[in-house]
Amino acid sequence: ILRGSEARPHLKPYMASLQLDGQHVCGGFLIAEQWVLSAAHCTEETDGKLFQVLLGAHSLTEPEPHKRLYRVRAQFPHPGSNIHNNKDDLLLLQLEEKAELNSDVRVLPFQREDRDVAADTECEVAGWGTIDHSGRRPDKLQQVQRPVISRDVCNHRTRHDGTVTRNMMCTDSRRKDTCKGDSGGPLVCDGVAEGVVTAGSRVCGNYKKPAIYTRIAPYAAWIDSVMASADG
Numbered sequence: 001i002l003r004g005s006e007a008r009p010h011l012k013p014y015m016a017s018l019q020l021d022g023q024h025v026c027g028g029f030l031i032a033e034q035w036v037l038s039a040a041h042c043t044e045e046t047d048g049k050l051f052q053v054l055l056g057a058h059s060l061t062e063p064e065p066h067k068r069l070y071r072v073r074a075q076f077p078h079p080g081s082n083i084h085n086n087k088d089d090l091l092l093l094q095l096e097e098k099a100e101l102n103s104d105v106r107v108l109p110f111q112r113e114d115r116d117v118a119a120d121t122e123c124e125v126a127g128w129g130t131i132d133h134s135g136r137r138p139d140k141l142q143q144v145q146r147p148v149i150s151r152d153v154c155n156h157r158t159r160h161d162g163t164v165t166r167n168m169m170c171t172d173s174r175r176k177d178t179c180k181g182d183s184g185g186p187l188v189c190d191g192v193a194e195g196v197v198t199a200g201s202r203v204c205g206n207y208k209k210p211a212i213y214t215r216i217a218p219y220a221a222w223i224d225s226v227m228a229s230a231d232g
């Protein structure tokens, strides 16, 4: 998160850190006791290894009361996701066991009504992604508030030039923005997860390249079917 601020500790108890060998790679969030939603492109550099999921954390390194690292039983990238574009950029992770829910570990409801969030709505996004252009990574969860911008503005020739589909939404990226490592985290508007951070043009803090999110509502049926099909 560029030019955000440290989140109030454990006030976003749905936040997950997807890790490989103890390193934060991407964000995610708890959508059910045994399920985390994130972004499919986060698996691009994992060479087929499964993530581990850190829940209940504010600091990535310090001991905290309800912080716990969960193994992943299975990962389900959306079948339409691919490395060439941001389409269907969703990843479902089934934890090895149900997460122990408590004050620091909580499920976040996601939007099921497929209707665009109005432009200028202030939404919030959080993550342990890079905090400046030198790629510095924070130890503590960062957050930032960003206004939604209309798909038409986001698709302008000088911005994302028509690549933003009805299954995506955008927020203004002037100065304050999402960045590397924030992918997979939720865009929360009025307490409901409306979108999942995607890398888009892999540029941060440039108003010409608004932040792009995968809208969740269009994928509610896919999410429900994967959760219902997998055992447990």
Ligand SMILES: CC(C)CC(=O)Nc1cccc(-c2cccc(CN)c2)c1
Pocket: 025, 026, 041, 042, 043, 044, 045, 173, 177, 178, 179, 180, 181, 182, 183, 197, 198, 199, 200, 201, 202, 203, 204, 205, 210, 211, 212
């Ligand atoms: C395996 C993946 C972690 C590789 C990757 O995603 N790289 C990467 C590099 C630069 C910016 C970003 C990035 C992320 C989230 C939002 C945005 C846009 N504000 C950019 C993402």
